[in-house]
Amino acid sequence: MSLARNLTLALLVVVALVLQVSVFPHASIEGVVPNFVLLVVVAAGLVHGAQHAAVLGFCAGLLVDLAPPAEHVAGRWALALMIAGYVAGRVRQDVRPTWGAVALTVVACSFVSSSVFALSGLVLGDSAASVTEMLRVIGYGMAWDLLLAPVVVPAVIVLLRRLTPARVAW
Amino acid sequence: MDWNSLGRERRMRREPGDDPQRPKGTVVLALLLACASVMTLDHVGGDDSPLEGARRVVGEVLGPVETAAAGAIEPLAAVPDYFRTRNSLRDDVERLEKEKAALAAENRTAGLDRNRLAEYDALAAGAEESGRRVVPARVIAIGPAQSFSRTVTIDAGSSSGITPDLTVVNRDGLIGRVLRVTRTTATVLLAADEQSVVGARVTSSMELGFLRGTGDIGNDGLLELDLVDAGAVVEKGDVVTTWGSDGSGPYVPGVPVGEIVSVSSSPRETSLQAQVRPFADFTALDVVGVVVKAGTRSDRGVLNAEEKP
Numbered sequence: 001m002s003l004a005r006n007l008t009l010a011l012l013v014v015v016a017l018v019l020q021v022s023v024f025p026h027a028s029i030e031g032v033v034p035n036f037v038l039l040v041v042v043a044a045g046l047v048h049g050a051q052h053a054a055v056l057g058f059c060a061g062l063l064v065d066l067a068p069p070a071e072h073v074a075g076r077w078a079l080a081l082m083i084a085g086y087v088a089g090r091v092r093q094d095v096r097p098t099w100g101a102v103a104l105t106v107v108a109c110s111f112v113s114s115s116v117f118a119l120s121g122l123v124l125g126d127s128a129a130s131v132t133e134m135l136r137v138i139g140y141g142m143a144w145d146l147l148l149a150p151v152v153v154p155a156v157i158v159l160l161r162r163l164t165p166a167r168v169a170w
Numbered sequence: 171m172d173w174n175s176l177g178r179e180r181r182m183r184r185e186p187g188d189d190p191q192r193p194k195g196t197v198v199l200a201l202l203l204a205c206a207s208v209m210t211l212d213h214v215g216g217d218d219s220p221l222e223g224a225r226r227v228v229g230e231v232l233g234p235v236e237t238a239a240a241g242a243i244e245p246l247a248a249v250p251d252y253f254r255t256r257n258s259l260r261d262d263v264e265r266l267e268k269e270k271a272a273l274a275a276e277n278r279t280a281g282l283d284r285n286r287l288a289e290y291d292a293l294a295a296g297a298e299e300s301g302r303r304v305v306p307a308r309v310i311a312i313g314p315a316q317s318f319s320r321t322v323t324i325d326a327g328s329s330s331g332i333t334p335d336l337t338v339v340n341r342d343g344l345i346g347r348v349l350r351v352t353r354t355t356a357t358v359l360l361a362a363d364e365q366s367v368v369g370a371r372v373t374s375s376m377e378l379g380f381l382r383g384t385g386d387i388g389n390d391g392l393l394e395l396d397l398v399d400a401g402a403v404v405e406k407g408d409v410v411t412t413w414g415s416d417g418s419g420p421y422v423p424g425v426p427v428g429e430i431v432s433v434s435s436s437p438r439e440t441s442l443q444a445q446v447r448p449f450a451d452f453t454a455l456d457v458v459g460v461v462v463k464a465g466t467r468s469d470r471g472v473l474n475a476e477e478k479p
Contacts, residue, residue, distance in 0.1 A: 022239040118318065
């Protein structure tokens with residue numbers, strides 16, 4: 001874990017969060033915006049593996065839980081993004097991910113994280129949204145994330161690979 | 171270096187803890203426990219939760235960043251408006267002409283009523299307080315629908331005299347109430363949120379009720395009005411305002427909220443429900459006002475509601 005890499009990741013997460021709450025609401029589809037923080041976590045998972053991405057997902061999620069417009073029990077996005085990072089990190093790493101693999105990972109992680117967040121709300125009695133509403137939002141969210149994945153994920157992956165000391169090829 | 175030692179090095183490199191594909195179970199378990207304890211602390215703590223401090227700190231740091239980002243994106247957000255078709259503009263003109271005609275007709279007969287009402291109003295309100303005091307603010311961040319709660323952040327905080335539970339309005343009507351503040355920002359719960367309940371009064375019949383949000387803030391998003399009196403007579407087009415009290419409740423009285431679009435009664439539950447279309451467009455919020463108490467010290471200009479542009 002190098003300092004430069006961690007600082008870059010922290011900066012990426014903050015930028016993603018600001019894009020998500022301040023910039024993209026202007027382009028939202030019925031209030032649903034792309035989950036940039038999730039895309040950063042997925043990209044980190046594809047590069048650095050499950051353990052790293054789970055830790056990053058936890059920290060990033062906690063920031064989303066605490067940053068201003070959030071009004072729900074803290075720890076819910078932390079749990080959701082931690083699991084998403086873990087899932088993304090389990091994708092095979094010995095080969096470079098193909099476009100298809102990235103798209104599939106993003107869709108899967110978007111579904112998993114939104115579902116975990118929604119279900120944790122049901123369990124804690126924190127959100128009053130109906131199941132159909134949840135499914136609609138999760139569906140729109142997956143479409144947004146898939147739409148922006150080809151731009152965001154490769155960019156973050158390239159950035160992270162540059163910052164990672166050259167690995168021994170195996 | 172011989173092949174043997176290279177092989178050993180490679181073996182060492184693939185130790186389970188080092189292999190990114192096989193994370194240590196302990197780390198994942200620790201993170202799961204951390205999530206569980208954060209949620210428990212926050213859920214049980216309620217309003218005094220130990221995480222309120224952390225929320226405040228994050229808000230203080232990210233608030234200015236969000237303000238800057240919202241300011242930077244503002245010119246770009248207007249771009250889609252350039253591409254409106256001529257037909258839609260023509261429709262707009264037609265609609266506005268009709269509205270203008272209707273309003274003008276109404277205006278001719280309204281003079282007497284209005285003057286009378288103004289006198290009564292001035293008589294009643296003048297004794298205690300002259301109009302509302304409003305601190306203007308801009309919306310700088312909007313909670314994503316993925317979080318299933320309808321909240322926004324505004325760029326005025328405790329330094330502008332904002333405290334929790336104040337009413338937030340814009341020129342169209344009620345927006346919501348302040349949940350928590352940092353020095354430079356405040357989080358506002360929109361009236362459209364599913365957990366928002368606003369005491370309301372139907373102006374035509376003075377009937378009381380409770381307005382609940384449905385979570386839908388789109389163009390067809392409505393609010394649900396549960397009337398206290400199941401025998402009340404309310405009609406489509408009736409205007410609904412807040413039924414609050416000065417100083418005690420979170421909502422000040424007499425703020426227009428919306429108009430009734432349909433009424434549905436359920437004899438079995440002996441209740442009367444009405445669907446209310448809010449006057450405010452929750453998807454296009456920009457400048458809002460926070461109604462503050464008389465004598466509030468603020469670092470920005472405080473407007474009187476009547477003089478608001």
